[in-house]
Amino acid sequence: MEKVTEILVEASAEVVEPRFRALAEGEVMEKAPGEVVTVADREAERIITRRLRELLPVPVVGEEAVAADPALALALRDEPAAWLVDPVDGTKNFVAGHPAYAVMASLVRHGETVASWIWQPVTRIAYTAERGAGAWRDGERLTLARAADRPEQWTGILKTRYLPRPQADRLLANAAALGPVEPGRGAAGIEYPLVAGGSHDFLLYWRTLPWDHAPGSLLVTEAGGRSARFDGAPYRPDPLGDAHGLLVASDPEQWDTLRELLLAGI
Template sequence: MDKVAEILAEASAEVVEPRFRALAAGEVMEKAPGELVTVADREAEAIISRRLRELLPVPVVGEEAVAADPSLTEALRSEPAVWLVDPVDGTSNFVAGRPEYAVMCSLVRGGRTVASWIWQPETATAYTAELGSGAWRDGERLTRPAAPADAAELTGVLKSRFLAPQHRHRLEANCEVFGEIDPGLSAAGVEYPEVANGRFDFIFYWRTLPWDHAPGSLLVTEAGGVSARLDGTPYRPEAPGCEDGLLVAADPATWELTRAVLTAG
């Protein structure tokens, strides 16, 4: 666990952090409409992927490598073990000079996330989680604080950008019963830890790219929370294309209450 945390922090220090608020002309590109990538993303992924393979020689499914070759995600179905890498989560924040970005990876065995790492460079905060062994922030055990029992006191995030308009409008209307709906932080590697820390009581995601959600889902569940599809199926990292809703919540009771509100009507 410590070695992987070192790999992320060292790659970040080498090629990511020096470019924060210092990206040169030509170092930011659009890999798909509305999707940015920078030289920091690509260089960090190359470094992290090489060093992870040296540590455990299994396939690496990295966000930027998949952008070039989508077939790489087949390893999630066909291989017994896979590394998932998101070299700069929250690239739009990184490009804009906002500090909410993270460097992440996770280890998937038999279709389940068994370990995860989130490094937040601008606060020098490390989050780790291991299946069955707990969640940790800078070496201290994380336990999710109790959430309010009343929906009117809950604070959540609704990530509805990729929903069809009619479904988005219904969800937004349903969410009026909650105490506060926060716009989110545009980085899963910052949002998931804030569920574990107690800032957010729930987050609803629609698009669930595996490198975005495997690390944080394990962190939240190992801290006592829940990360599951709306039918109650626990989260599993899947190839891109799975867009059927993922609800992350502070605890089982909050998950059930939030699902009831979101799916009403």
């Protein structure tokens, strides 16, 4: 666990952090309509990929590698084990000079996330989780408390960008029964730790690309929360990113109430 954290921290220090708020002309590209990538993403992924393979020689499913060859993601389904890498989670924030970005990795075995790592370069905080062993923030174990009794006390994040407009509108209307709700921080590696650390009660996503959600989902569940699809199925990293809808809660019992409230009529 410590070795992977070291790999992420060193790759970040080498090629990501020196370019934060210092990207040169030509170092930001569009890889798909509305999706940007930087030289920092690509260089960090190359470094992390090489070093993870040295640690455990299994396929590496990196966000940028998959952008070039989508078939690489099938290793999450077809191989006994695979690494997942998000070299700069929150690239738009990174490009804009906003500090909400992270460097992330996960280990997937037989389709389930068994270990995960989130490094937040600006705060210098490392989050780690290991299936069956717990969740940690800089070596301090994370244990979530029981949720408050009343839903109007629950705070969270609703990511409605990729939802069809009628469902998004209904979701936001349903959220009036809850406490303060925000649209998100633009980086899963920032948002999931808010729940695992007890600052927020829930997260709701529609699009669930595996490198974005495998690290944080394991972090929250190992801290005592629940991360599940809208039908209640436990989260598993979908190789093609075609599985939509994910509700994350700090308390497993709270999850059921949140689904009932938020998804009514959707």
